[in-house]
Amino acid sequence: MGVNSNRVENFSDHDNDTDHPQAQTIIRVESLPLPQPQRGVHRVSMPPKRTTLQKLKQRLAEIFFPDDPLHRFKNQSWVRKFILGLQFLFPIFQWAPEYGLRPFRSDLVSGLTIASLAIPQGISYAKLANLPPIVGLYSSFVPPLIYSVLGSSRHLGVGPVSIASLVMGSMLTESVSSTQDPILYLKLAFTATFFAGLFQASLGLLRLGFVIDFLSKATLVGFMAGAAIIVSLQQLKGLLGIVHFTSKMQFVPVMSSVFKQRDEWSWQTVVLGISFLIFLLGTRHISMRRPKLFWVSAAAPLTSVIISTLIVYLLRSKAHGISTIGHLPKGLNPPSSNMLYLSEPYLALAVKTGLVTGILSLTEGIAVGRTFAALKNYQVDGNKEMMAIGMMNMAGSCSSCYVTTGSFSRSAVNYNAGAQTAVSNIVMATAVLVTLLFLMPLFYYTPNVILAAIIITAVIGLIDYQAAFRLWKVDKLDFVACLSSFFGVLFISVPLGLAIAVGISVFKILLHVTRPNTVVLGNIPGTQIYQSLTRYREALKVPSFLILAVEAPIYFANSTYLQERILRWVREEEEWIKENNGSALKCLILDMTAVTAIDTSGIDAIREIKKMLEKRSIKLVLTNPVATVMEKLHQSKTLEYLGLDGLYVTVGEAVSDISSQWKCHA
């Protein structure tokens, strides 16, 4: 300890000089060479002295490197460090050397299974984003390959996802029509994808992964349910065969679109759509009941596509009302880096869309990765995942792909099909490659209505009403955040709904800080335990003392409140004493255990309380301040202000020491 802490040491020594022979129940353990057991009380220690720079360094390390990513490199040889570094940057090197035939068999099966899901999903989700269906297939080819090299999850199935597709479609369509200006729309989609990737990769690189933590689970439950309903309603366009449909994403215009265009409803489309929807929902139900039969729902989309294509092909002369996908170009992803749109007036739109879709797809990808990693007991590094997902989107934007991430449905199927490593993603990409090169003409007669049915089946699983019910039961404010993001998305707009929900979540934190709890403590007889009087019926009030536990950091946002609230406790206690003829209040003990931080306003509040109490001849004592609070009390010279016996390690020691002083003086 340096020069600055001498004052505290002196001050404690001073405290030490006053002898209290009565205080025999408590023991002083000295760290100085002069132990005086059975006499004093424990001294509140200052935290080890650190410079501002050291504190800043530690603080930054906690903010940016809480997982201590370099701990593997400690005490290793240079060669080993190089290999570890390579494995750190490219997780493929972790498992590739030990890769063999046995895991490959599993990966082959699971890869082919997710391919059968990925192809119809890719086409459907691209339509959800108002993009040409082929872009969905492109996006199931390049990104999975890149992820298999860079990603640290072994079960993540990579590809386009419904939420990000929906959001991209709705945000871009508000400014640019995908039918009137398809080239500009496509350019903007790739540009938004590029910015999404850039944003994701920078979050990872700057280790700002905690940003996505602000999308709380409650927010996401509401958001997903709202988005799922909007998406399902939008699919009524395909399901009813409507041609002229609104491009808006809110509940009201979509529903009015559905009912205004009743003359466009086509009964053939409706019959086909409803039957396949029932089929798909049925297979989904089976797989949910028996997880072993996961392949039933996994194979259902491809089966529906094949059967419905066959039906339409056979009835092609009769069923004119049924719209089909039509011609799809054969061949690999064309390069699209020349299509990035980096000038006004749409740059801001592309950046905004990229940010929103980027953060949403990141949240889904990381949550999915963590879920399956937890099931198999391995770690997924959030910041590394962000870089992997970001890199794959940046590369994707240059090869005609739009936003991709780890998809929940794909990853679940992948996991259930027994995937061992990211090789299953490579197998899937190969299957998509074959499709792109040779099988595109087969989709000519695939009806659009089947894609609508596939999308509805996929998004319906996002409505987690049980989770919403749990939120209601456990935390009402979480439930409000959930509801507001639900209704925000449904009736206002996707980004605004999200923003409202994040706002409510942050407001909840601020509310907790602005109006913290204060609890009156009492002693549990025969022990040194002090607990809440309202909770512990056995706890008893200590005469002449008022013991308050403050349950929050003391900040500018609550210092005035706490000051007034504490003085109100004192006033009420005095009134109670008057009515009950109790012994006069002589000491207020503030238990600071839960005061995890204090700022300058908080310190002013403590001084103010001390001043107010002095006028009523009540003593103020603080117990057990945490390290940072102790530091600030010292730096602001509040320790001196509190006086010689204004600070104790525990409430118990404070009570015994102070009462023995009173006896001594009496």
Added chain:
Amino acid sequence: MGVNSNRVENFSDHDNDTDHPQAQTIIRVESLPLPQPQRGVHRVSMPPKRTTLQKLKQRLAEIFFPDDPLHRFKNQSWVRKFILGLQFLFPIFQWAPEYGLRPFRSDLVSGLTIASLAIPQGISYAKLANLPPIVGLYSSFVPPLIYSVLGSSRHLGVGPVSIASLVMGSMLTESVSSTQDPILYLKLAFTATFFAGLFQASLGLLRLGFVIDFLSKATLVGFMAGAAIIVSLQQLKGLLGIVHFTSKMQFVPVMSSVFKQRDEWSWQTVVLGISFLIFLLGTRHISMRRPKLFWVSAAAPLTSVIISTLIVYLLRSKAHGISTIGHLPKGLNPPSSNMLYLSEPYLALAVKTGLVTGILSLTEGIAVGRTFAALKNYQVDGNKEMMAIGMMNMAGSCSSCYVTTGSFSRSAVNYNAGAQTAVSNIVMATAVLVTLLFLMPLFYYTPNVILAAIIITAVIGLIDYQAAFRLWKVDKLDFVACLSSFFGVLFISVPLGLAIAVGISVFKILLHVTRPNTVVLGNIPGTQIYQSLTRYREALKVPSFLILAVEAPIYFANSTYLQERILRWVREEEEWIKENNGSALKCLILDMTAVTAIDTSGIDAIREIKKMLEKRSIKLVLTNPVATVMEKLHQSKTLEYLGLDGLYVTVGEAVSDISSQWKCHA
């Protein structure tokens, strides 16, 4: 306790059935009829059962009525209640019945003293807001009268203040020129004043007073210093006699204006200005050194005005370069309710200006009121003050006044001059009335330069570099907030500078929540005290246990971080044990004392940690959860999930009980 808590009770009883004869050092105090001392441990109590409605009610009471404003009405007769209610609404009834000649003498002296300050200040500040000087005098007449009836502070000197005048001037001038369209400008000023009052009164009525707490002291220190410098620089216009000057409020345009118009500098003005500035600063210095001589600085402005007016009058044929106030209309405040501008396109501007000036003047008024109330040991009710200040601004806007509040300089003079009640405000208003009716022609020759000197002297006191230095010493992030509001105001704009500073303050709260401290605890030998190992050198690690104190509520914003951080502590502990051949880690104790709240994500994190630890055969134990956390653990069935002995009242009891179990099983 209702049905729901039975499970917990049963669960505790279960715990009770397992006998641990070794656990003799700890005592069980039962609240059930079967006490079994010397045998078990204390049970963690559920908080008293309350319905959602009850909880909501209590929460709302804490948010909106933390001061329990109705406590005076309890157990009183109806007549007494009526009188108390009248006194509650109109604090004048509290002191008026006992008012006598003796306090009146004090109030007369102090009222005349502040009038001598208020008249030149009123004229100067109105010029600061680009308003006609007479509006400043109007604003020193009606608002003080209204405040004296409604206000609860006895020392507040009411009138226009520099900060609010400056902000109003700068915000309105950005859209409307006060020289080219003076009528529209005046209308907007009254409208903004009306909205400021409406906003202030509604904050008070809705008991949302805590909103102003978000302007932390750190923010205000920086903001005031920045504003003071900008205002002083702006006064160079008057001090140098420049005619063409920028209407902008930023540092760069103001300084370039000063130096570009060098040919307009007038040496007569400069000489006059500098001499009076030195005189005013000198008197200020004297009063600050000797508080008893407060009247020296209080009387200085009026003296300067009189002397300088005389000088200019005598030299009127020679000194053409010196601009004067000129003709001021005689007479009382004209009504201005017909001048409220409630239609587009300037309504939004007026509302915005009203909000910003309203919150700033409210902050100043309440801070000043509290300061002087604390000196004389009486209470100022924040919400009531807001309503009083709001009402006086709404009334003011209808009688040609602009934004007023409790002014620091006026209140300090008022207090030092011995004011006893709000009657001193009435005296001041009367003095202003006399001035308005009879003395206006006397100001014809008053030079503008003297107003500039008065303003500079007033605002220079707002630069509190000592407070900034204290912030730097105690809290670096508070200092950053202070600096950013300082530079934001100086270089960007007043509202944006404020917004940035509030943003940083809120970010600081979020940062604390996002990256909370976790501390490893050890036992202080011979006691049941567990304290931080890094802080208390005498504290010792307990073999086979890892005891962590989490120092924050567990929220969505930190649940992932905490989960990873806690598992990292476990990993590091295991590595340490390996290196030192210690006994294997068997139990992780999380001390939840400082976990003041938990949400659904936090509960998921706890369950996740439990699951991860189970895989490593490490037991998870929580100690001392606070009431709300206990409730949520119960509602989410996490208590059952934690198992029979997963919960203790104190760390000490957890350690002794679990080690005795191990001994028992060994």
